[in-house]
Amino acid sequence: MKKALKYIINTIYSSQGQAAPKIRLAALLAALFLAAAAPVFPAPAEGPLKIYAFGDSITYGFAQTGSQSLTNSSSFRFLLAKKLSEIGIDARIVNGGVPGETVLNAERRFDKIFLERPDAVIIMFGTNDCKAGEDGRSQVPLAAYKASLESFVKRLLEKGIGVILMTSPPMPTDNIKILTNRHLKPYIFAAREIAIKNRIDLVDNFMLFNDAAEDKNLLRFFLPDMIHPNEEGHKIIADGLFSVFEDGSSHFNSDKAHERKSAGRDVYKGSDEEDISSGLDGGLVNCASGMPYIESSKNTNCEEGILTDGIKKPVKNGDIYYTSSSEAFPKWVIIDLGKKRTVKSVAVHNSRDLDSRNITVYYGRDLGKYSRAGSSSFKKPSSRLVFNFDKPAAARYIKVDIEDSYGDKNKVSLAEIEVFAAR
Known part of the structure; x- marks a missing residue:
């Protein structure tokens, strides 16, 4: 049975109430289903x-x-x-x-x-x-x-x-x-x-x-x-x-019929002790490496892309993501994994032990619609938080919220965010 491809259904443009553009499938795929399978794709439009x-x-x-x-x-x-x-x-x-x-x-x-x-x-x-x-x-x-x-x-x-x-x-x-x-x-x-x-x-x-x-x-x-x-x-x-x-999970092909029913439920707990690097031998890969992200704010001399560049021990300020103390909390970062992945672990690396912060991690298939994964905070002397999933979760976007943990010092500095998923 050939794998069928559904093209451009219900692309969601924004979370601000705008209409979702729908684009017609211009040609039937030469895909065969088992006789018992119900048809799930719309009828083709005429022409290429x-x-x-x-x-x-x-x-x-x-x-x-x-x-x-x-x-x-x-x-x-x-x-x-x-x-x-x-x-x-x-x-x-x-x-x-x-x-x-x-x-x-x-x-x-x-x-x-x-x-x-x-x-x-x-x-x-x-x-x-x-x-x-x-x-x-x-x-x-x-x-x-x-x-x-x-x-x-x-x-x-x-x-x-x-x-x-x-x-x-x-x-x-x-x-x-x-x-x-x-x-x-x-x-x-x-x-x-x-x-x-x-x-x-x-x-x-x-x-x-x-x-x-x-x-x-x-x-x-x-x-x-x-x-x-x-x-x-x-x-x-x-x-x-x-x-x-x-890719069935691309924005063009996204099927919104399978929303998670566990929104708001913690699916894993944070730990600053456990090292997940050993899990790589079991088929996990850091799918955030090199991927794009957006942030609520950052200092102008903070270099682009440093949160997903694979460098956990920065040499200079430009090597880390950081914000000034004049900007209010909460601050956030959203990473696009490029497609839906089966996420099992998230690691957040702090560049300075003294810049302790409360970290909340969210995951979602769609931008703006997230399930809360868990919260934790950096504990001295560790500069790493590792969140291990109790159950793997399907996600394209990972959102990290950053809150103050001791008051009066609003600046943030993070070195790296890793998202480990099945290959």
């Missing part, structure tokens, strides 16, 4: 599934002659359509990529997307936006990039169109002085934040490329210009996109 790919030259499929060439059949658009076809989905992917474009350039043609009447839009910008000019400043300031990109997302969702946001691939080398990962990273984190806030799926190419390069050699995924992905790089992008369509 239409996907609009909106972006820059990476989306367009950068192509020149000779060693710089990339054929259309090597682009992630073609590769994705082929993979969808193999599971019975007839997809038409419109090439909305324009070489050299930034989000500000793209605003002028954004409304043309609606003329295509797409079922879903894939958005990827950032490489050109972050590129430094002669004065060393990015072509598009980070604040303008965030505002424009989020505007694209919201306008599409308001029309009931599904959205998949993608981060740009990393730079394989920092030899191009006007375009380095130092320039690019703030734009990567901005895209991640927008995806979490707006409850849409994220294909994190920046992370996927780095994960694929186990030997740290990213160059094999790029054309000789060291900016544009080659066919191997486009395969990584296509695989990331395909996983969204294939």
